[in-house]
Amino acid sequence: VNPFLSLLHSISSSLSDTELSAMKFLCRDKIKKRKLETVQSGRELFNILMEQQEIASDNLEFLRKLLQHIDRDDLVAQVVQFEEEGPHGPDDQPDEHEKPIAVICANVGRDWKKLMRELGMSEVKLDRIEAAHRFNLYEELVQALREWQRWKGKDAKVADLIKALRACNLNLVADMVEA
Numbered sequence: 541v542n543p544f545l546s547l548l549h550s551i552s553s554s555l556s557d558t559e560l561s562a563m564k565f566l567c568r569d570k571i572k573k574r575k576l577e578t579v580q581s582g583r584e585l586f587n588i589l590m591e592q593q594e595i596a597s598d599n600l601e602f603l604r605k606l607l608q609h610i611d612r613d614d615l616v617a618q619v620v621q622f623e624e625e626g627p628h629g630p631d632d633q634p635d636e637h638e639k640p641i642a643v644i645c646a647n648v649g650r651d652w653k654k655l656m657r658e659l660g661m662s663e664v665k666l667d668r669i670e671a672a673h674r675f676n677l678y679e680e681l682v683q684a685l686r687e688w689q690r691w692k693g694k695d696a697k698v699a700d701l702i703k704a705l706r707a708c709n710l711n712l713v714a715d716m717v718e719a
Contacts, residue, residue, distance in 0.1 A: 544597035547622050550690075551607070551615050552582025553672040553683060560585070562610045570594055570602075614665075618690060640698050640717045644705070645681045647713045652681040658704040659688050 555563070563585060564576050571588055579585050586603075589595045595603045600619050607615045648655055653666055665687055673679040689696045698717065705714035 543622070547618065548586045549583065550683070550686065551603075551618065552586065554612070554615060554668055555582045556668075556671070559610045559612065563606050566606055566609055621690065621693070640701055641682070641685050643716045644685065644701065644713060645678055647716065648681055648705075648710060649677060651708060651710060652677065652684060654708050655681075655704055655710065656684045656688065658707050659700065661688055661691070 560579075560582055563582070564579055567576065567585065567589070570592060575588060579588070586595065589602070593599075600623055604616055604619050607613075607619065644655075653670075656666055657663075661684065666684065669680055669683045669687065673683060692700075702714045702717055705711070705717065
């Protein structure tokens with residue numbers, strides 16, 4: 541998966557309708573009104589901005605400014621982290637987590653919020669993830685774990701996942717991750 545597109549997808553999934561509307565308004569001088577009216581998601585907006593070369597993996601200034609204007613400092617931090625790591629950084633780190641994340645996502649189910657709280661994620665982030673992926677339990681957990689990885693960076697350890705699973709009495713899943 542292209543790390544830049546993954547970043548844009550993550551940002552898009554985190555945007556409320558009000559925030560998307562504000563971003564569309566801020567893009568009125570870059571995108572024709574008629575085209576803006578058809579935009580229904582952050583992904584669609586980002587596609588147009590990429591086509592017009594307003595944003596690119598090596599040029600995220602405009603995206604950063606948009607996110608600052610809608611007061612989403614958490615998303616600005618994601619963009620800054622992406623810029624600091626460079627286009628190859630995000631691909632390098634998650635490899636060691638792929639198996640544990642797949643096992644966790646396949647087996648945790650409705651207890652995903654309990655697990656993420658144990659890992660220290662805020663209720664606001666959990667609520668945003670839940671709202672963005674309502675009725676898709678698997679995707680809620682995938683996005684929550686990805687968000688935890690981004691938040692922890694190099695400190696995101698499999699041992700922490702196992703410890704949190706055990707603290708939530710999800711010992712079978714913890715055993716599967718350790719295997």
